[in-house]
Amino acid sequence: MPDVIVNNETFYNPVDFVLKKIGGTWKIPVLWRLRKKVFRYTELQKDIPHISQKMLTQTLRELEADGFISKKTFAIVPPHTEYALTEKGTKAIIIIETIRNYGLELMKDDGIDYEELVREEVKAKKKST
């Protein structure tokens, strides 16, 4: 495996290349939400737990620069922006799903029932409102 250098970034192998593009803590949560519908900035922020404004902005900028998402700006006040998956982004969703399913298996091996945890969380949220 050679070192591949593109735009000042070095990749050791094809998997590394993918992870530099859609890896990190926040890219997947963003892409995953956009798979079904268009989101506004604030919607993403509200929907993704723990994400900071800086990381959301940074993540969106990088995904846009790499062609996974598109941005539509409405020049009104207060501002309005919409983020959507591109075709390239849609392709990414397919392998994200594969990795996700594998993750669910791995968690099961470790005795974690993820679906159950999600259900519990939904219940907890309902109670608190």
Added chain:
Amino acid sequence: MPDVIVNNETFYNPVDFVLKKIGGTWKIPVLWRLRKKVFRYTELQKDIPHISQKMLTQTLRELEADGFISKKTFAIVPPHTEYALTEKGTKAIIIIETIRNYGLELMKDDGIDYEELVREEVKAKKKST
């Protein structure tokens, strides 16, 4: 998506879980080499460009702790150890291959012919010997 905490580690989603297990710079290169044959410590070190002793050891320890690889020690001097994929590790190879193939596509989109780069590197090595 809830926060899942296992052994003091927090995961935001199933993909995150996978990446904490087999992500990072060096786990994939190690697993990838073990897919076909057993390797000794020094063999891995020689075969994986740029890896430091510390990162190799750390990577092997973590992969072993998570059940992806097994370690066989021969109590002789100088020491002899062999690392091999477990069944769990073999399963991991399958999705690594999927990600890898996607990576090759992505690189092509960016005008990078990875296979060609590998061929060039092999040639360069032959020349230098």
Added chain:
DNA sequence: TATGTAACGAACTTATTTGTTCGTAGATTT
């Protein structure tokens, strides 16, 4: 006797990623 060997551990430094805090525009609502 000095040197080499395989597989590391431990301490420390550097680099990369993530997170926190503060500030801005300009129309709209109180």
Added chain:
DNA sequence: AAATCTACGAACAAATAAGTTCGTTACATA
């Protein structure tokens, strides 16, 4: 007139990941 709203930029701090250097075991060979 002051506060609110949305979508950020910028400076700085903290946390995590990766890399560097030095030391160790205990036998075999030059």
